[in-house]
Amino acid sequence: MTELDERKLDPAVALASLDETAPREPHRLFALKQGDCFAVADAYGDIRGAGDGFFRDDTRVLSEFRLTVGGRQTSLLGASLSQDNVLFTSNLTNLPMQSVGGRDIPQGAIHIERVRLLWQDRLFERVTLSNYSQETSAIRVSLHFAADFRDMFEVRGSTRLKRGMAHAAEMDATSVLLRYDGLDGLARLSAISFSQAPDQLSAERADFLIAVTKRSSKVLYIEVGPEAAETPDRDRFRAAAARARFGMRAKRRHGATVHSSGRVFNDWVERARADVALLTTELATGPYPYAGIPWFSTAFGRDGVISALQMLWLNPGLARGVLAFLAQHQATETSPFSDSQPGKIMHETRKGEMAALRELPFGRYYGGVDTTPLYIHLACAYADRTGDMDFIDRLWPSLTAAAEWTEEASRATGFVTYQRAAESGLANQGWKDSFDSVFHADGRIPKGPIALVEVQGYVFAAFRGLAALARRRGGYAQAEHWESRAEEMRIAVERDFWLDDLGFYALAIDGAGEPCKVRTSNAGHLLFVGLPEPARAQMVADQLLSATFHSGWGLRTLADDAVFFNPMSYHNGSIWPHDTAICGVGLARYGERESVVRLMSGTFESAVHFNMRLPELFCGFTRSPGEAPIAYPVACLPQAWSAGSAFMLMQACLGLEIDGWDGQIRVTRPRLPIGIDTLTLRHLNVGDRAVDLTFQRVGDRVVAFLADRHEGLVPLIVRT
Structure with missing residues (x-):
């Protein structure tokens, strides 16, 4: 029998054991955006319902989204955005905790990686737990969530005398649907879907008892969108990431x-x-x-x-x-x-x-x-x-x-x-x-x-x-x-x-x-x-x-x-x-x-x-x-x-100016930023042509010239 089977989770015990007083290191907020959706979370990947959240069309459709491991806040190792701004990654580890079976797990035994992206009105997240200890552990992983459906101006501090109706959460084996009917007649929905059925599921928390053998990893996929997803999985996550990155590359080109x-x-x-x-x-x-x-x-x-x-x-x-x-x-x-x-x-x-x-x-x-x-x-x-x-x-x-x-x-x-x-x-x-x-x-x-x-x-x-x-x-x-x-x-x-x-x-x-x-x-x-x-x-x-x-x-x-x-x-x-x-x-x-x-x-x-x-x-x-x-x-x-x-x-x-009427590039008294000796502009459009223009420091002067392959196509006028 595995440790996972030894003890079922009491939701009241789990909530009481959540360590809200665990010290949090100074952190920045990280933003993702795609279309008319954006998400703002802290370096842990957590949304706590202050000015952060997942927003769609100026409405906060996710006001809480926190991950705890063993009933405790995780410890932050580092967080970053990919260079193209598509993926947010948070690297975390566990604080001292107990396994589901009551065995002590020291700090730093479990690595937790959260990777998140947005695509087509939907938040995709992959949570990977890797066990670097010498023991197989059954770990309680909890996701705490809420959707207050507040208007952006409410989040910024405006007060309202009346709001619409928030409905009771609808749950099935692998998802929770949160719904708010606005006074404007629009229904606003937030469906949270999981790649595996939670061991305990309520209107505000999903608890997973995950057995991680030594030197191995387990992955949980989560999606948040306007309707329940097909079962989130690796293929859906990778497809969304590929499309989001392709779309961003197209914009950057x-x-x-x-x-x-x-x-x-x-x-x-x-x-x-x-x-x-x-x-x-x-x-x-x-x-x-x-x-x-x-x-x-x-x-x-x-x-x-x-x-x-x-x-x-x-x-x-x-x-x-x-x-x-x-x-x-x-x-x-x-x-x-x-x-x-x-x-x-x-x-x-x-x-x-x-x-x-x-x-x-x-x-x-x-x-x-x-x-x-x-x-x-x-x-x-x-x-x-x-x-x-x-x-x-x-x-x-x-x-x-x-x-x-x-x-x-x-x-x-x-x-x-x-x-x-x-x-x-x-x-x-x-x-x-x-x-x-x-x-x-x-x-x-x-x-x-x-x-x-x-x-x-x-x-x-x-x-x-x-x-x-x-x-x-x-x-x-x-x-x-x-x-x-x-x-x-x-x-x-x-x-x-x-x-x-x-x-x-x-x-x-x-x-x-x-x-x-x-x-x-x-x-x-x-x-x-x-x-x-x-x-x-x-x-x-x-x-x-x-x-x-x-x-x-x-x-x-x-x-x-x-x-x-x-x-x-x-x-x-x-x-x-x-x-x-x-x-x-x-x-x-x-x-x-x-x-x-x-x-x-x-x-x-x-x-x-x-x-x-x-x-x-x-x-x-x-x-x-x-x-x-x-x-x-x-x-x-x-x-x-x-x-x-x-x-x-x-x-x-x-000192660069492009004259679209005469098809000319004019450069007047060029200077380079401090510490920069050469700077090249590639594929600079002048009319129907694209040229490469280089600025180079020569002694105490800066010269400008077109790449050889473009010479004669676009007039370059330099005034020193």
């Missing part, structure tokens, strides 16, 4: 690749590229980079546009997908609840129960003041990069509608302003959208409508770009009109936002016409679009690069002498990699390319400390020798525009 002489630098670039691919979802309109996991795994207008701008030089197809989606969802009516007006571009879309019931406005929400001019700017940049006028012609009615909204929004004051139309909307509607991110120097919160400085820069770029496109289409009257509007905006910003006493641009102008005399990174976005006159741009650049803003890891969002400065805040002194990258492009535009090299170095070194993955933001403390950057505790990871910042800064360093 789009666009040019980067390879350098720096091994660690290459690791960062590969991780950033993999993160952009992970967050990119194939929609009916084309690829779209979702903003970030866990809070923003959906299509955001601003985030999608900026991510597409960051990747445009390498992969213009991403911009095309973003533009097509946003054009399809452009507002056609006025609604205070959703903050929409005809021509306005969407800020956010959600699929959860609260959005469907209009408990909040984010089902399709338009409360972003900058998204519409940024959308126009992306379209113009895409056209310059590709020369794809056929697509621009199809997009033209949407672009002109967006331009009309922009002009109407600026009619009253000459600036594009925001003031939320309903109390349920966002109070601040720029990229710094927290409640205290816009303020006066004395700490007063300004009254609306508010004109943000960077938004006026985006409007300037939008009108200037549209004018150039209109000329190409033969619309000379339109072109002259938009050129005039761009120049009017430039003059107005220089007149009303410039602060002589600070040598800087005001953060905003409030509803009373009073400037918010606060120095913020927003002014760097004006450099990004090329609005300031050179002397003023230099004054802004000098301050951005001073210790007031530059922490050593990146640029703070707020000067360190401001009344609300707090390096641990969301927007008032933290470091956002995408913001640093946008400012970096602006600095390069005005000749500060060596400074951009230093910014890229700090950003790369930050990524190294964050295991090669830049978070949404991190704290803005000043860099000290031997110390790492300080994490912001609830930052999204991964975040599309943080991953894309690597490529935006790289382009700014290289």
Whole structure:
């Protein structure tokens, strides 16, 4: 008789023996995503129901998923994501415990490997137990599970007066079905299926008594999906893994690749590229980079546009997908609840129960003041990069509608302003959208409508770009009109936002016409679009690069002498990699390319400390020798525009521009990142051709050249 047969498990005893007080080492959260599903768990592979979980269409369909062995928490050996972001692996071992028969098993006798992936709305997991002791052991393995079916906004902290109905669990020999009927009339299901029948099964736990002979392994397969699976097994797991990896490879093949002489630098670039691919979802309109996991795994207008701008030089197809989606969802009516007006571009879309019931406005929400001019700017940049006028012609009615909204929004004051139309909307509607991110120097919160400085820069770029496109289409009257509007905006910003006493641009102008005399990174976005006159741009650049803003890891969002400065805040002194990258492009535009090299170095070194993955933001403390950057505790990871910042800064360093109209590559005063001697761009598309372009350090200069096999096909113009 085996030890497995000697003693059957008492569920009450098992629950009592669960050691919740076992010390847990500091750990990171790990995210997987596929389509409109994502999972966030700790390094143990456990979901504990805080901000973590398995989510489908903005609903948490698994709020607990914990593995215990011998009634105890396991001990963490290590955890990682595969380079392509498809597989999560956690390596664990047992704490001191007893076998099912009561024999003591020392710590480290059993190795537990958890491997997880997502594919087609389903979570697949393989649990392998390997016995490295000299004794055959019967082990109690327990999986604790629950599904609270909470809307994403409930998980983030929103409260609801009413919820739908949660049904009693339905069980058969190898599965448990959990069901919730939402107030929106939709049934949401979570079926947990096992490769073998549990020895004990309840609505919240499955217990397996597994005999593992010495020097052998046993495998358990688990699946969680909207319906019970066929019996999970090795073949289903391997097939799902193969398809998921093939799908990810297909996404990563789009666009040019980067390879350098720096091994660690290459690791960062590969991780950033993999993160952009992970967050990119194939929609009916084309690829779209979702903003970030866990809070923003959906299509955001601003985030999608900026991510597409960051990747445009390498992969213009991403911009095309973003533009097509946003054009399809452009507002056609006025609604205070959703903050929409005809021509306005969407800020956010959600699929959860609260959005469907209009408990909040984010089902399709338009409360972003900058998204519409940024959308126009992306379209113009895409056209310059590709020369794809056929697509621009199809997009033209949407672009002109967006331009009309922009002009109407600026009619009253000459600036594009925001003031939320309903109390349920966002109070601040720029990229710094927290409640205290816009303020006066004395700490007063300004009254609306508010004109943000960077938004006026985006409007300037939008009108200037549209004018150039209109000329190409033969619309000379339109072109002259938009050129005039761009120049009017430039003059107005220089007149009303410039602060002589600070040598800087005001953060905003409030509803009373009073400037918010606060120095913020927003002014760097004006450099990004090329609005300031050179002397003023230099004054802004000098301050951005001073210790007031530059922490050593990146640029703070707020000067360190401001009344609300707090390096641990969301927007008032933290470091956002995408913001640093946008400012970096602006600095390069005005000749500060060596400074951009230093910014890229700090950003790369930050990524190294964050295991090669830049978070949404991190704290803005000043860099000290031997110390790492300080994490912001609830930052999204991964975040599309943080991953894309690597490529935006790289382009700014290289001084590279691709002219899709003339089929040329232009390189101006190229620089390589610190420590990199060669960098090659492979399969860089210019028109209908693909070329390899190499940058090489030669003494104190950087030269650029095309691979021999491409010579003569694409003109390369280098200015030193």
